Amino acid sequence: MQSFLFLPSDRLERLDKAVASGAFGVILDLEDGVAPTAKPDARNAFVTLAENDYQGWRARLWLRLNAVTAEKDFANDLDMLAACPTPPRGLFLSKVENPEEITKLRTTFPQNIPVIAIIESARGMLVAAHIAASDRNLVALGFGSADYAKDIGSDMGWDALAYGRGCLLNAAACAGVGALDGAFLQTKDQDGLRQEALRVATMGFAGKIAIHPTQVPTINQAFAPNAQQIAWAQAVLAHAQNKGPGPFLHEGHMIDAPVLDRAQQMIDRAAQNGKNANQDRKGKES
Numbered sequence: 001m002q003s004f005l006f007l008p009s010d011r012l013e014r015l016d017k018a019v020a021s022g023a024f025g026v027i028l029d030l031e032d033g034v035a036p037t038a039k040p041d042a043r044n045a046f047v048t049l050a051e052n053d054y055q056g057w058r059a060r061l062w063l064r065l066n067a068v069t070a071e072k073d074f075a076n077d078l079d080m081l082a083a084c085p086t087p088p089r090g091l092f093l094s095k096v097e098n099p100e101e102i103t104k105l106r107t108t109f110p111q112n113i114p115v116i117a118i119i120e121s122a123r124g125m126l127v128a129a130h131i132a133a134s135d136r137n138l139v140a141l142g143f144g145s146a147d148y149a150k151d152i153g154s155d156m157g158w159d160a161l162a163y164g165r166g167c168l169l170n171a172a173a174c175a176g177v178g179a180l181d182g183a184f185l186q187t188k189d190q191d192g193l194r195q196e197a198l199r200v201a202t203m204g205f206a207g208k209i210a211i212h213p214t215q216v217p218t219i220n221q222a223f224a225p226n227a228q229q230i231a232w233a234q235a236v237l238a239h240a241q242n243k244g245p246g247p248f249l250h251e252g253h254m255i256d257a258p259v260l261d262r263a264q265q266m267i268d269r270a271a272q273n274g275k276n277a278n279q280d281r282k283g284k285e286s
Contacts, residue, residue, distance in 0.1 A: 001025075001140060001178050002207035002223035003216050004062070008033035009042035012049060019057045021213035022220055026057075029064045030077055031094045039073065043080040050084040062116075063088045067095035068104055078108050090114035092142065097124040099134035106135055113137065116180065120144030121151045125167050132175035141172045142209065145182030156185070158199070169204050178206035187212040197222035224269065237263050 005023040007014055009030050018026045034042045046063070054061050063081075066073035081087065093105055096117040105115065115138045119128050125148070132141050145161055154160035165181065172179035181200040184193045193215055197208050201223045208219045239250050247256040 001180065003210055003219040004180065004207065005210045005213060005216055006033060006064070006183070009046050009063075010034050010038045012045050015049075015057070017213055019060055021210075021216040023060070023210065023213075023216045024207065025062045025089065026060050027062045027064050027092055027209075028088070030073075031064050031066045033064075036073075039076070043076065047080060047083050050086055050088075053086070054088070058086065059089055061088045062090045062092055064092040064094060064118075065105075068093070068101040069095065069097075081109055087111050087113050090116065090139070092116045092118055094118050095120045095124070095144065095147070096131055097121055098127055099130045102131060102134040102138060106137070114139040116140045116142050118142040118144045119168055120147035122148070125164060125171075128168055128171035129174045132171050132177050138175075138177060140178035140180055140206065141168055142180040143168050143182040146185065148182075158196070165200065165203065165205075173204070179204070181205045181208040183209045183211045184215065185211070187215065190214075190218050193218050194222060234267065237267070 001024055003023045004025045004027050005018050005021055006027045006029050007018045009028045012028075015026070028046060030039060030042060030046075065077045068074050090113050091105070091109075093101065093115060096102065096119060102115065102117060115135060117131050117138060117140075119125055119131070119141055121144075124131070128141060132138060143165060145156060145164070148164050149156045149161060152164075169179045181197075184196055186192055197219050200208060207223055210216050210219055235250070239248065240255065247254055249255070
């Protein structure tokens with residue numbers, strides 16, 4: 001879940017490039033990324049894509065719905081989903097502010113596919129833990145950082161958004177779901193993106209949203225364990241196996257159960273990254 005790339009649903013000519021970016025998921029956006037007058041055509045294009053089995057890329061394609069409070073657009077989105085022969089991989093729901101919105105989505109679209117709720121306001125942040133625990137198919141909370149900053153009257157600097165990031169991460173952890181950081185808006189500033197992605201990765205975020213294909217490799221690299229971290233994790237796990245149960249010292253550091261769990265998570269994530277890379281390579285070759 002380390003990278004999701006937004007693609008406006010009325011720009012499907014860019015789909016091949018978006019999927020080839022290496023993103024874990026491509027989010028076809030029906031909300032802010034599409035002008036109100038273009039949304040009917042965007043929905044029709046999505047149905048056509050679904051009728052063609054998503055060009056073989058269904059496992060990567062997610063759909064961002066309009067907010068439940070945007071009643072007409074939300075209803076039209078659900079009508080469009082009902083017309084699709086097969087659903088997308090999962091759904092993003094915009095501007096979620098209470099658990100009842102997730103319940104309404106699930107009631108009107110009962111298929112068991114993953115849902116990610118985007119928290120984009122102070123009101124939503126206050127009840128984020130309840131939103132995260134509201135449905136068994138809700139797999140993550142996403143941070144709508146631009147809208148959140150607008151709502152609280154801040155800029156998008158690190159200090160201004162630190163509290164919101166912490167709240168969202170804590171809410172997701174309480175419910176046992178993932179947390180996705182918001183987009184970095186300066187598409188040509190790879191150094192700034194790298195620094196921000198590394199910082200949220202160390203906080204505990206599972207991944208980050210991208211708005212341009214060139215951002216995806218930087219994000220993936222930031223969330224993937226590096227060679228030094230993998231070597232540390234392998235050494236710690238090997239030491240634990242030889243040492244037996246209970247805490248122990250490794251290179252001057254105390255190692256106990258939580259640290260061992262973190263080491264195993266690094267190994268698992270590295271293995272998953274390798275698996276994803278092989279799948280991408282096979283997809284491109286085919």
